Amino acid sequence: MHLLPNTLDGRLLFAIPKKGRLHEKCLQILAGADIQFRRHARLDVCVSLNLPIALIFLPASDIPSFVGKGNVDLGITGHDVILEAKMNEHVTEELKLGFGKCALQVQVPEAGPVQNVEDLAGKRIVTSFEVLAEEYFAKLDANLNLTGDQRTKIDYVGGSVEAACSLGLADGIVDLVESGDTMRAYGLHPIATVLTTEAVLIKTRKPLSEEHEELVKVIKSRIAGVIAANKYAVCTYNIPRDKLAVAASVTPGRRAPTVSGLETEGWVAVSSMVEKNKVAAIMDELEKIGAEDILIFNLDNCRV
Ligand SMILES: Nc1ncnc2c1ncn2[C@@H]1O[C@H](COP(=O)(O)OP(=O)(O)OP(=O)(O)O)[C@@H](O)[C@H]1O
């Protein structure tokens, strides 16, 4: 198959991480937003089958500059790599996506002599986040009046950053931590947080055509629906009318709970959106108040 340049003509270009931590979640989002495509095994560019969009599969860390420079219109990537690529002023963060959550932390060997960032200042740091680490330690060096050769040395590595201290390359590292498993496996512990991050939908600041602006709105709204459907469930229950006010305070919903009459005198049925990660505690509470027939339904999709 040959992808002719004019195949992309007029299409909104949407960058998706081609591998790594964000890839699978992005595919789920595309499916939930009904952005259909068939990707050829050797191609990182493919056109959508049902929308005037082309998907461009790129390394997550390259997406900010493609979008920032306007070669691509829209993208999904981490907030961290946008800052690292110094593209925060060239893109707008349209939507937080609720996955890819982690923290960029300064880490040192647990058993080593360095126990805080002041001890680490002036020593050797290894990281894949050169820009953010430089920024962080430049401030620290300035606060501690470290100048010239006294300043902290930052070295770049492309991956396996956690190995740097045990290999004698560094006194500390700056890398991402989610569960902390990798950090602990290397005998490291955090002494400072540079930033927290999650995946975001970004748009170029370069002006788009009216049609493309409209399409961006549609995509954004569909993706927001998919994210909300992952976050919320619907809780329904029956409750005596005199307990409704207390129960409604447990399930206030996004705007207000829906209350409908029941054939049984003095009882009402309530339906409300609840956060999935609070479902068990909410059901405990409702049961205590006197609710019956408490049901939880997952959402396939929604617009809220
Ligand atoms: N452990 C993690 N938990 C959650 N999000 C993460 C984690 N590691 C990375 N991320 C997020 O995913 C983005 C891409 O990281 P990833 O390590 O997948 O990059 P990659 O270099 O493109 O992939 P690979 O490591 O396969 O080469 C990061 O910039 C960050 O926003």
Ligand SMILES: O=P(O)(O)OC[C@H]1O[C@H](OP(=O)(O)OP(=O)(O)O)[C@H](O)[C@@H]1O
């Ligand atoms: O706190 P944890 O849950 O252990 O996650 C942190 C690890 O995840 C990322 O690497 P990843 O596994 O994506 O591989 P990479 O080193 O190839 O980027 C990051 O660079 C850490 O090494």
